[in-house]
Amino acid sequence: MDYFLGLLINGIVVGSIYSMIALGFVLIYKATEVVNFAQGELLMIGAYICLEVIVTTGMPFLAGFFTTLVFMTLLALAIEKLVLRRMMGAPVMSVVMATIGIGIVLRSVVLLVWGATNRPFPTVFPREGLDLGVVTVSQVYLYAFFLCLTFMVIFGAFFQYTRWGLTMRAVSSSRKAAESLGVPLVRVFALAWVISAIVSGVGGILAANISGLTPDLSAYGVRVFPAVILGGLDSIIGATISGVIIGVLENLSGGYLRNLTGLSGLGPVAPFFVLILILWVRPTGLFGRKEIDKL
Amino acid sequence: MSSSVPILELAELSLRFGGIKALQAVSIGVAAGRIHSIIGPNGAGKSTVLNCISGMYRPQGAIRFDGQDLLRRRPHERPLLGIARTFQNIALFREESVLDNVMAGGHHRLKSGILRGALYWTRFGCREEERRLRDEAVEAIELLGIGELGERPVSDLPFGDQKRVELARAMVSRPKLLLLDEPMAGMNDSEKAELAQVVRKLNREKHITVVIIEHDVGVVRRISDTVTVLDFGKKIAEGGPEEVMKDPAVRKAYLGEEEP
Structure with a gap:
């Protein structure tokens, strides 16, 4: 039972990080119709920047955290201005390719500057277990979970109640209509990238806190894919819920399949079986729009 | 002339x-x-x-x-x-009601949100301004003979009525052209x-x-x-x-x- 609960909680925490990254993914997709393949790299670079700021300047973590968010904002604006704005009107597939290119560039920069070795993240959140009665959980997990939750609530409120949030929803509902009514698309696109980069940065910092920092952290970009598809590419709520589902699935199947088969490493594979299954039976995901391909 | x-x-x-x-x-x-x-x-x-x-x-x-x-x-x-326009292949906010879609036409001239707002989906702020916009939207859909459809989501409507919603929305933007x-x-x-x-x-x-x-x-x-x-x-x-x-x-x- 403890084993199960341990896996479950672990899954929920990792899943909440997935949720947040998936939210970034969906946001860009909804606003710009582009699948951003550089999502994982945004997350990775966020973690490196945070680490660098803390280690080299000796700033407290919180200062490093917010510096990272500022950096992510500027990075997103730069990507939008230098690459994506120039591609406005280009076929979506070309823009998708460009995001792959952006990902490669970011990863190369990280390798160039920081190398490929694993770097331990300074202990920010206490690692001691917290006794929850039935099971003991490392505090870093709890911090990560609540931080994710906080960010998702903030952005949820942003979409629901602010002008800009509503404008973004209008654009995702009908880009043509929104533009013809006076919504500046370019600014909405930039905003989508900024928010997406910020949540990725936060996700990267949390993931690095839990599992250490290597350029492999960018694999989160791919690992979050099953969650995005399960939720339906264009559903923010779907992404949030599916992130947790996939995190739990990954951990439970990892934990139990290892005992069962003696093979470790099955955990990360399981979500992709789900991915394939979903694409078979319900390509629009749990919460996606029905006419996802219609223009 | x-x-x-x-x-x-x-x-x-x-x-x-x-x-x-x-x-x-x-x-x-x-x-x-x-x-x-x-x-x-x-x-x-x-x-x-x-x-x-x-x-x-x-x-x-x-x-x-x-x-x-x-x-x-x-x-x-x-x-x-x-300048306001309608589209050949209809561009509406499909999930929203007829009235909300039509009110969106006035979005650019809401004082509190030039180039910004999308006030039309909220009940917050600028009530008076929004109320006037709503009156104008109601007037527009009545003129177009779809007055009774105000609260219906546009995705429910037949093509011809959706065209009317677009025209009403364009009217509410008070265009010269x-x-x-x-x-x-x-x-x-x-x-x-x-x-x-x-x-x-x-x-x-x-x-x-x-x-x-x-x-x-x-x-x-x-x-x-x-x-x-x-x-x-x-x-x-x-x-x-x-x-x-x-x-x-x-x-x-x-x-x-x-x-x-």
């Missing part, structure tokens, strides 16, 4: 899509306060002209509206300049006649200049002050409706007739 100054001037517009010449040196002057129809066979470049005016395409040539160089303006600036891309598609004859009546009313009473793309020759005859005929991206005729319909080139291209 014949001395009216053009409010909209398209000069030598040319546009290519790959190897296809969508527009070839098309010049059209739209006189203020008129209803100006653009007709022509499918693929003649009618919608392309509208899309150039609304900034979705960037053609060669010049477009002047009300003293402004439109080609230097971004698409989202059109409503502020006084209204661009209508086949607003009567999917309607029967009596519906078309009703809508033509509305367009004429907007034109006469609110002094809105209208550029309309329409296939129904009967409708075009009845409402147009001026007709421009396009074929294969070129202007082949222009003038009053009766005069244009008699033009042999037009009969040949548009009506598919050989020389009479």
